[in-house]
Amino acid sequence: AQKVTQAQTEISVVEKEDVTLDCVYETRDTTYYLFWYKQPPSGELVFLIRRNSFDEQNEISGRYSWNFQKSTSSFNFTITASQVVDSAVYFCALSEIQGAQKLVFGQGTRLTINP
Amino acid sequence: GAVVSQHPSWVICKSGTSVKIECRSLDFQATTMFWYRQFPKQSLMLMATSNEGSKATYEQGVEKDKFLINHASLTLSTLTVTSAHPEDSSFYICSARGLAGAHEQYFGPGTRLTVT
Numbered sequence: 001a002q003k004v005t006q007a008q009t010e011i012s013v014v015e016k017e018d019v020t021l022d023c024v025y026e027t028r029d030t031t032y033y034l035f036w037y038k039q040p041p042s043g044e045l046v047f048l049i050r051r052n053s054f055d056e057q058n059e060i061s062g063r064y065s066w067n068f069q070k071s072t073s074s075f076n077f078t079i080t081a082s083q084v085v086d087s088a089v090y091f092c093a094l095s096e097i098q099g100a101q102k103l104v105f106g107q108g109t110r111l112t113i114n115p
Numbered sequence: 116g117a118v119v120s121q122h123p124s125w126v127i128c129k130s131g132t133s134v135k136i137e138c139r140s141l142d143f144q145a146t147t148m149f150w151y152r153q154f155p156k157q158s159l160m161l162m163a164t165s166n167e168g169s170k171a172t173y174e175q176g177v178e179k180d181k182f183l184i185n186h187a188s189l190t191l192s193t194l195t196v197t198s199a200h201p202e203d204s205s206f207y208i209c210s211a212r213g214l215a216g217a218h219e220q221y222f223g224p225g226t227r228l229t230v231t
Binding site: 042044047103104 | 149159164208219221222
């Protein structure tokens, strides 16, 4: 069975600090997708990234970066120089590549950036 | 592109009544749509997967007679909560995946249901 664990329930930092959100996953599949989504107070999920399991290259997009470590089954997300607008709940998710591609979500991390 | 809408965005209904939530893919055809439920301060839990023209596949523990899903066209799926009770109050989110071979899921803005 697939499982995603986000051990950090809530994180609170001061603006401009860097913050890393942890994500650990379990799957028996040899190939899979990993995702990060942002859910602001409005409730609408915002897609941030999709990573294929055979692509272990880290990715950077502006202030966002992702570290994929297949050896430790982790897919961590770092926000550099955080801003108040980054405050949201962040979800890590996992899906199979074939078949229905159902998403399994982690519990989410509520990130609060204080001015 | 790849916009998914939901209607209504919020609804209040009385116990015992039924309420229908629509999920539409506005600029693409969706062979598969997913319905999720999210309770306050919790994660998204998949309720069911629906494929156009066939019966929905429900996750374990989800009552198919209570949560009726219809995916009658490639751009519309509906979720009907029948005989709603206060414990059905939740945030319902749909997502849609494009034609065969597509990997991206696009999420709707969600529908907040309150049952009084």
